[in-house]
Amino acid sequence: MESFEAKSEDVPSLPDHGDAAIAARGLVKTYPKGTRALDGLTFSVRRGAVFGLLGPNGAGKSTAIKILTTLSRPDSGSATVAGIDVLANPQAVRRAIGCVAQRSSVDMPSTGRENLTLQGQLYDLTGHELKSRVSELLERFHLTEAADRVAKTFSGGMQRKLDIAMGLIHHPKVLFLDEPTTGLDPEARADMWNEIARLSQEGLTILLTTHYLEEADRLAERLAIIDRGRVVVEGTPEELKAELKGDSVSIDLFETADEPTVRRAADRTGQVNQVVVDGKAVHARVNHGASALPALLGALESEGVKAASVRLSRPSLDDVYLRYTGRTFEQAEAAQQQGPQGKWGTP
Amino acid sequence: MKQVRHSWYLAQRHIRALLRQPIWIALTLFQPLIWLLLYGQLFKRVVELPGFGATNYITFLTPGIVCMSAMFSSGWTGMGIIRDLDSGVIDRFLVSPASRAAIIAGRLVSLALTIFTQTAILVCIGFVLGARWGGGFAGVAILFACSILLAMPFGALSLAMALAVRKEESLIGAVNFLLLPLTFLSPVFMSPALMPVWIQAVANLNPVNWAVSAARAALVGSGDPAAIALRMALLAAFGVLSATLATSSFRAYQRSV
Secondary structure, three states, X not given: OOOOOOOHHHOOOOOOOOOEEEXXXXXXXXXXXXXXXXXXXXXXXXXXXXXXXXXXXXXXXXXXXXXXXXOOOOOEEEEEEOXXXXXXXXXXXXXXXXXXXXXXXXXXXXXXXXXXXXXXXXXXXXXXXXXXXXXXXXXXOOOOOOOOOEHHHOOHHHHHXXXXXXXXXXXXXXXXXXXXXXXXXXXXXXXXXXXXXXXHHOOOEEEEEEOOHHHHHHHOOXXXXXEOOEEEXXXXXXXXXXXXXXXXXXXXXXXOOOHHHHHXXXXXXXXXXXXXXXXXXXXXXXXXHHHHXXXXXXXXXXXXXXXXXXXXXXXXXXXXXXXXXXXXXXXXXXXHHHOOOOOOOOO | OHHHHHHHHHHHHHHHHHXXXXXXXXHHHHHHHHHHHHHHHHOHHHHHOOOOOOOOHHHHHHHHHHHHHHHHHHHXXXXXXXXXXXXXXHHHHHXXXXXXXXXXXXXXXXXXXXXXXXXXXXXXXXXXXXXXOOOHHHHHHHHHHHHHHHHHHHHHHHHHHHHHHOOHHHHHHHHHHHHHHHHHOOOOOOOHHHOOHHHHHHHOOOHHHHHHHHHHHHHHOOOOHHHHHHHHHHHHHHHHHHHHHHHHHHHHHHHHO
């Protein structure tokens, strides 16, 4: 068995930050209660790319966004956005970026048009320019009909679109989207994905955080998996999946099994690279599913562990996460919910 | 100037919200009406006390109630910014180029308009109940100025407190805990000449007293203009100080996010 503890040596060497739209170097942030939200976060985003920060709730994604958008300051480390130093020149960064926070930040008692107009005014748009930009964005996000209704009558999807429209009012160079689809129904989510893809085609650099693996896979050109405030691995979704040779096995058990028993069985087959037990579920990575699966089931059976159902699949980002953090995504989320709650943990 | 423009844009948002829910007028006027109508009637004869220095209690009481309600209304200003913190609106402003001072000033501008309206209504009610002031228009104008000058520092302190505690309950506690004693340690209800000596001493440092005394002196029409101006200057200075504190509270807030 290999050990899959994420070590600093596992982090790929850093790409050149020269022409990056976003570059974060060694960001550390500890909250007053002692929660270390960021622990040396380093990554960079190419101009015009959609870059995904993927991780469970509490991994540090939102903290990273807060620092890069000048809302919060790191304890140490540095960052540039659109080539501007975030710590030295926050006011210039603010003009260059658009931000869409994790929860909608629409002013509910105001209408859609009023929300957009005020946002434009804060970026010094005035007169005809402001009016036409507001109409243009309302049109683009299909909000024209609802524009003069107060925002609290909007659906969740509409509020989210208004959020993004506000983030775009001043033609930013870099757009930050903090979990843009959390809390949306599947239809609104698909809609949002199309919108993000369109923004990217128009050449905008987008930093997207998500805890949906599927979302990162679909939207991000490159992504970094972050866990406990550090990047554990970075690459294109395809690269990351390709690093995982072999197949992924998921077994649902009739009864909860204890970890050492399952490990013993897995070791005995000699074909299992990694195994994780999560209650009644066993996740394993194997080189050849066709031969490893019967061996693993047999070994489990002889330990008295009975399988209810079995799934064999090509590796997904979930497996990438497992490979680099040693735990499944669900386990990480659950641990976060039970453990010391970060201030900005769950939405 | 950018900050002035931004303050006005941000103020418009609050003013719109107020106009959409005119019920607030009835709600904020309920308490002062009780004081004027019931308390004013109950203690009507207090002016007969030797040395009170006034002949009609409603004439005496109205500027006091105007200032008292200005202070209480401004105390609740922080509730709005707590809602804005919870809904993420403040964070959105903070990552935009809007100046912090404008975020505070926008709220204070809309507060000033609220207090202006409130004062106008209370002055009319006082007049209907029989209050008459020898100071004429100038006297009433100074009453308006004093109520607004009193509201600014308390509004700003409420915003500063709201940014620090970020909980509605804590703000409600602080407002009730602080503002009622400040009212009774001032000449809102009672002639300063008849107050116990220790309350007189404390009242000298109490902004409510500055506002009420200046307004009353101006309304009577025979007050010392220099003393009135000094008290208004003190209120203005207190206002600037409090607004600066409120603006710098954003730094503390941002350190915690």
